[in-house]
Amino acid sequence: MNLKGKLCALLTVLIAGTSLPAGAIEPIPETAGVRGFVIFGAGYTDVRSNLIAGSDLIDVGDPVITSVNQSPTSDDAVHPALTGEINYTFANRWQVFLGQSLEDAVTMDAVTQAGVRRDLGSTGIMQAGIMFNGVPAELWEDPYAENVRREKTDRKATGVRLQWDRVMGSGFELMVSYRDLSFDSELSGEGVTSVVCDVACRDLLRRDGDEYTFDVSYLYRLGENRNHLLRPRLRYIANDRDGDAAGGDTYRVQLTYAYVRQGFMLTSNLAVGATSKDARNPIYGRRTDSSRLAVDTTLFYRLPAASGRWQLVGHLLWAEEDSDVRFHDSELFMATVGLMYRFGAR
Numbered sequence: 001m002n003l004k005g006k007l008c009a010l011l012t013v014l015i016a017g018t019s020l021p022a023g024a025i026e027p028i029p030e031t032a033g034v035r036g037f038v039i040f041g042a043g044y045t046d047v048r049s050n051l052i053a054g055s056d057l058i059d060v061g062d063p064v065i066t067s068v069n070q071s072p073t074s075d076d077a078v079h080p081a082l083t084g085e086i087n088y089t090f091a092n093r094w095q096v097f098l099g100q101s102l103e104d105a106v107t108m109d110a111v112t113q114a115g116v117r118r119d120l121g122s123t124g125i126m127q128a129g130i131m132f133n134g135v136p137a138e139l140w141e142d143p144y145a146e147n148v149r150r151e152k153t154d155r156k157a158t159g160v161r162l163q164w165d166r167v168m169g170s171g172f173e174l175m176v177s178y179r180d181l182s183f184d185s186e187l188s189g190e191g192v193t194s195v196v197c198d199v200a201c202r203d204l205l206r207r208d209g210d211e212y213t214f215d216v217s218y219l220y221r222l223g224e225n226r227n228h229l230l231r232p233r234l235r236y237i238a239n240d241r242d243g244d245a246a247g248g249d250t251y252r253v254q255l256t257y258a259y260v261r262q263g264f265m266l267t268s269n270l271a272v273g274a275t276s277k278d279a280r281n282p283i284y285g286r287r288t289d290s291s292r293l294a295v296d297t298t299l300f301y302r303l304p305a306a307s308g309r310w311q312l313v314g315h316l317l318w319a320e321e322d323s324d325v326r327f328h329d330s331e332l333f334m335a336t337v338g339l340m341y342r343f344g345a346r
Helices: 003-010 102-106 199-204
Strands: 033-049 052-055 074-089 094-099 112-119 125-132 137-140 152-165 172-183 209-218 220-222 228-241 248-261 264-277 290-302 310-323 330-344
Touching: 074 330
Parallel strands: none
Antiparallel strands: 033 074, 033 330, 052 137, 074 094, 094 112, 112 125, 125 152, 137 152, 152 172, 172 209, 209 228, 220 228, 228 248, 248 264, 264 290, 290 310, 310 330
């Protein structure tokens, strides 16, 4: 898992859930109408990274480094957490939607999408969407610039995603996506003073490029009441960046568990992964390969309000990236609490 991308998603999303079967697409209602949800709350984030500068909603990271060999320092902030989705279901069980879907949030992979879904009965549920940043991530335009104030730059990500859930009536879910990653200002390597980084060196560090993701998972329903849900997930990400030192292959294994009772739900994720870079980072003379670990737990509780539309949500997340080059190490802790309100036709 990419901690830089993951942080930017989590800064704008309060992880939430309903009766979702451990990350599957929500069932499309049989009745037509407008529906949706909104989540609002507050979060606390502590991040240790030399690469992340936050977003428009949160300011984290040290703008000044003294050496490209230093370990990252910790920075924390309190910030708002806000997300939602609005959709419209047609009588033929087509649905159009805009927002950040709950199934993405539950599986720690929140993106903003506009698209369509269709329930095909025993064939499954198909979804196609255009992905974009609701709030662009902010990174340093030159993360390696030494002894000067580093400037922030927006990283924008746009693309498409195709998803097929309940494949032929089974527990399988398949997903493929493409994203174009672009930086408003890409100056990696220009401010390094302790080593020589010429034009060829800087070209190897370019972070713009394409990202291809392939994902397969399977849902198990366990227990006498089938209210223990288990979804193992395999993911492969091919990063084709303009600079070979920034590109590479990522492999991830994730296990999502959910326990569901009337008015109560607990979900947890455990994810491990590794990234192998395409080329050596010229500043260090070695690849910045890394391993990743993340765990999170989210509690959902339906409030005893007359409408039955309100839920209390609490979430804890810890994630770590251990790179072969300590400058690229990262660690993230996040705690959020908030409310979710569902609106529209029942």
